Amino acid sequence: MSKKTVVEATINGETMEFLCEPRDCLLEVLRDELELTGSKEGCLTGDCGACTVIVDGRPTCSCLMLGVEAQGKKIDTIEGMASPAGLHVLQQKFLEHAALQCGICTPGFLMSSKALLERNPSPTEAEIRYALAGNLCRCTGYDKIVRAVMDAVKTLAGARAA
């Protein structure tokens, strides 16, 4: 049995230390060790995107990264998305467009969308669909999700122009 390792990472802006075994994936660490259960387990093979978090600015399947690899990294999860002032505009638009039904894929879609908008504030519909190709949703048929992200893009552009 391998020893538990101490890992230090910045999670949702806060420096955190946690213990994990080398075999624990980041998703297990987030959910079981840090009690951040917003990231969901779907396929555990990197196909469904339900476990998507943002690692150093990149959308990443937390099921395909070891917890020990998080050492020194900046990790953003769905728990850090809303602020005390209210929901993130993407969250608001997902609600307005009914871009979720059962909701299990939603944290992953929101994190992928957030990672996209941080790099490209004015993506085309095709770019949005490409960026969300690694997230599966079995309820909505995707269209409402894409509309929600497009609307968030418009709102953010309006806020920038104002």
Next chain:
Amino acid sequence: MHAINYEAPTTVDQAVKLLARHGEKARTLCGGTDLIIQLRAGVRRPEHVVDLKNIADLRRISFSMQHGLKLGAAVPAIEVHENADMRRYYPGLTEAAHLIGSLQIQSRASVGGNLCNGSPAADTIPALIAVGAKCRVVGPKGERIVAAEDFCTGPGRTVLQPDEILVEFQIPAPARHASDAYLRFIPRNEMDIAVVGVGAALTLDLADDRCIDARIALGAVGPTPIFAKEAGAALIGKKLDAAAIERAAQAAIAASSPIDDMRGTAEFRRHIVGVLTRRVVTIAAERARTAQSR
């Protein structure tokens, strides 16, 4: 997943020493998008996982017309795509890296990992073979250079010894009117494994309107990616008209040895090898013709 030890060396020398000590009990991690799945499924059961992503030499992209490209084995696919030199001088290899999985996967997966995982369907391998990539491999006895087409020996198997690591790819700078292209067939738009993949790199002599060099490679139609030398030879010295391109396509089909599986029948795959070869040659030729003066 079974218990593992995790080590993250920061130099090639440290990594090689660790691998020499652990021998076959170790497996290297470059992006983890294949390895972690294999560990979880019990397909591979190493005691030690040696993470190579913290080694600066493996994370570097450098390009000059004089020295060509050095692409670190652990550079994530997304950084390959974001690099302006990669997109300009190696558009085919770049598009192959940008086809792997989703953006989540590309944030982690590397070209080096794609090669070392040894899948016959890996998207970047035909593209690497087409551009004439050489792999710089370092082990306890020093370094050696392996051509990309000689790297894979069977499904999931490569020439890499347990104590060796792939450090970087060395690729010559393209000639003035040279370029590359990669296409794969999948039944969806994104997020799938190649049914067939074809890469091509061409050099043209515009004054004489002839192709002066051509390399074509195939994926997912044999136990390893295939360097279809005869397909390239069918174009060298020729004007790139429909007849020459058709001869290359037929030579590519002849070089393939596909099987029937869940992703397609052998017959269908042979047909697609022809279709994609015609298309990649046409795209690479167009890119080579319009390549900006270098």
